[in-house]
Amino acid sequence: MSKYTTFPDATDDHNPFQDPSVTQHSSNTGYATLDLYNPFDNNTVGPPPPYEATSPAAPPPALTPTNRTTPTEPRNYGSNGTQSAVNATTADLLRKQEELERKAKELERRERELDAHALGSGASRQNNWPPLPSFCPVGPCFYQDINLEISQNFQRTVTTMYYYWMFTACTLLFNFISSLAMFCVDTTGSGVGLGLAILWAILFTPCSFVCWYRPVYKAFRSDSSFNFFAFFFVFFAQLVVYVITTIGIPGWGFSGWIVSLAALKVNKVVAVIMILNSVLFTGQTAMGVVLLKRVHSMYRKTGASFEKAQAEFATGVLSNQAVRQAATNATVSAAQGAFTGAR
Known part of the structure; x- marks a missing residue:
């Protein structure tokens, strides 16, 4: 029993798998293993089959990561809240840049x-x-230089007024063409209308530019109350004329609705031309009312007033060399007259 109770020395490197019985069993190829021999199979006759070493299974192929981020791909390190904050910051920077x-x-x-x-x-x-x-x-x-002389807040309004003046000039030119067409088909009763149409085109085109466009241009250029009042007075009178042109009173030289509808009895082609002119007159009047209201609303924001207009008028009259010379001459003449009368 002593051989079973003694412990191996510490220096003795005992390997239990190197036991002779184990090594004899593992080296015996005639002994069947459980994965090759079934002892409960009745059809098996004779000794178990010899042991056959199975070939080691091939290692599984290495899996490559599908979602591998390259240096050039954008990486999203934040959440939806962070992305929204970045978008808001970008929009704020763009707004500041504009x-x-x-x-x-x-x-x-x-x-x-x-x-x-x-x-x-x-x-x-x-x-x-x-x-x-x-x-x-x-x-x-x-x-005239709208981009240079007019403030950026009023450039759009002044530009619109300039295009509106051009539209009114083209409408008067078309009124002359429609009156000429009516004169070609009715020479007896359309001569006066043709003459007046020529007169209105020659008279209203430059007068409208000088009398209401230039005042509104100078009003927005120098914030002049006097020019604002001059524009309102003249442009309102111009709108009254536009209403008359839209009505089309016979014999006044305007191809308005009354004259255009009456032309249907004379010539339908000419009547169509005149009706088109009436539509232009109607649009001209409607646009004039809208622009007058727009300029008036902007005038109220500029701080202009009637007192400032009076002061500007007095300053402009006194600073005018011709007016001062005329006043001086009148004063000298009055003084000489008084001195002569006293003698």
């Missing part, structure tokens, strides 16, 4: 204006309107 660009344009315009005024009070700008060719014996009469 505001800075707008201010830069305004500063550039102001700088050009200051450079123009730096030439001195005696220096005058070269007129550029109307844009006549160089060979024309008559030169431009006015200087």
Whole structure:
């Protein structure tokens, strides 16, 4: 029993798998294993089959990650809240950039204006309107530059007024064409209307530019209360004339609705032309009312008043050299008359 109770030395490296019985069993190829021999199979006759070593199974193929992020692909490290904050920051930066660009344009315009005024009070700008060719014996009469002289807040309104004036001029020209067409089919009763149509086109086109477009241009250019009141007075009178042109009183030289509908009895083709002219007159009147209300609303925001208009008028009259010379001459004449009468 001593051999079973003694412990191996610490220096003895005992391996239980190196036991002779184990090694003899593992090296015996004639012994069947459970995965090859079934002892409960009745059809098996004779000794169990010899042991056959199975070939090791092939290792599974290595799996490559499908969602591998490359350095060039964008990575989303945040949640939806972080992405929304980034989008809001980007929109805020774009808005600030647009505001800075707008201010830069305004500063550039102001700088050009200051450079123009730096030439001195005696220096005058070269007129550029109307844009006549160089060979024309008559030169431009006015200087006009909406982008330079008008503040950015009012540029759209002044530009709209300029296009509206051009529309009224084209409508008067078309009124002359429709009156000429009516005169061609009815020479007896349309001669006066044709003559007046020519007169209105020649008279209203330049007068409307000088009497109401230039005042509204100068009003927005220098915030002039006097020019605002001049525009309102003249433009309201112009709207009354537009209403008359839309009605089309016979013999007045306007191809309005009454004259156009009456032309259906004379010639339908000419009547269609005149009805189209009536539609233009109607649109002209409606647009005039809308623009008058727009200018009036902007006038109220500028701080203009009737007292300022009176002060500007008095200042302009006193600063006019011709008026001062006439007043001086009148004063001298009155003094000489009084002195002569006293003698």
